[in-house]
Amino acid sequence: YANVALVQGRTKEALDYLRDLDRRLPDDPSVLKRLGETAFQLKDYDSARKYLEDYSELVPEIAPVEVQMASMAIQAKQYKEARVFLDQAAARYRDDLRALAGMTQLFLEMDDPDRALKIIAEAKRAETSSATMVLLEGQARFMKGEIEAAQHLFESLTRLAPNNLGYSNLYALALAADRSEEHT
Numbered sequence: 001y002a003n004v005a006l007v008q009g010r011t012k013e014a015l016d017y018l019r020d021l022d023r024r025l026p027d028d029p030s031v032l033k034r035l036g037e038t039a040f041q042l043k044d045y046d047s048a049r050k051y052l053e054d055y056s057e058l059v060p061e062i063a064p065v066e067v068q069m070a071s072m073a074i075q076a077k078q079y080k081e082a083r084v085f086l087d088q089a090a091a092r093y094r095d096d097l098r099a100l101a102g103m104t105q106l107f108l109e110m111d112d113p114d115r116a117l118k119i120i121a122e123a124k125r126a127e128t129s130s131a132t133m134v135l136l137e138g139q140a141r142f143m144k145g146e147i148e149a150a151q152h153l154f155e156s157l158t159r160l161a162p163n164n165l166g167y168s169n170l171y172a173l174a175l176a177a178d179r180s181e182e183h184t
Contacts, residue, residue: 029058067102104136113140
């Protein structure tokens with residue numbers, strides 16, 4: 001019922017259905033996540049934060065709440081709100097790789113590779129880099145037109161995981177972009 005209500009634009013009704021479902025299935029992560037998303041759609045950020053905090057306790061490997069809320073804001077094209085949530089996450093989770101990766105990805109989605117590269121540099125200084133951060137740096141370098149740097153990053157990922165088609169495809173795209181620049 002909640003999904004039907006959401007599709008039909010009856011968000012408050014969907015929230016009521018989800019609250020009822022939460023009473024029936026306490027501590028179900030998928031219900032808590034959906035409650036957070038629905039409250040966010042209603043711009044009830046305090047409730048969204050509470051539901052997402054409860055969700056994060058049950059699924060600790062996900063990004064911090066502020067990063068999740070920033071992601072929802074970006075999906076809704078609420079860029080000012082996304083920046084506020086990202087700034088909160090940056091202040092609160094300086095050394096959390098999940099937060100750093102999430103913020104980097106969001107800045108790339110907002111077409112801000114310079115800010116993404118600043119976060120990547122912070123991660124490197126804190127020695128919290130990972131394959132995910134290398135991938136994001138490659139994407140940021142590619143966005144800035146630094147094709148050769150992107151190639152090297154994607155190539156290093158391909159060597160680490162030769163069977164990962166995503167890494168191989170990005171490396172191939174960077175090589176193709178470099179070759180097309182040579183011909184112009």
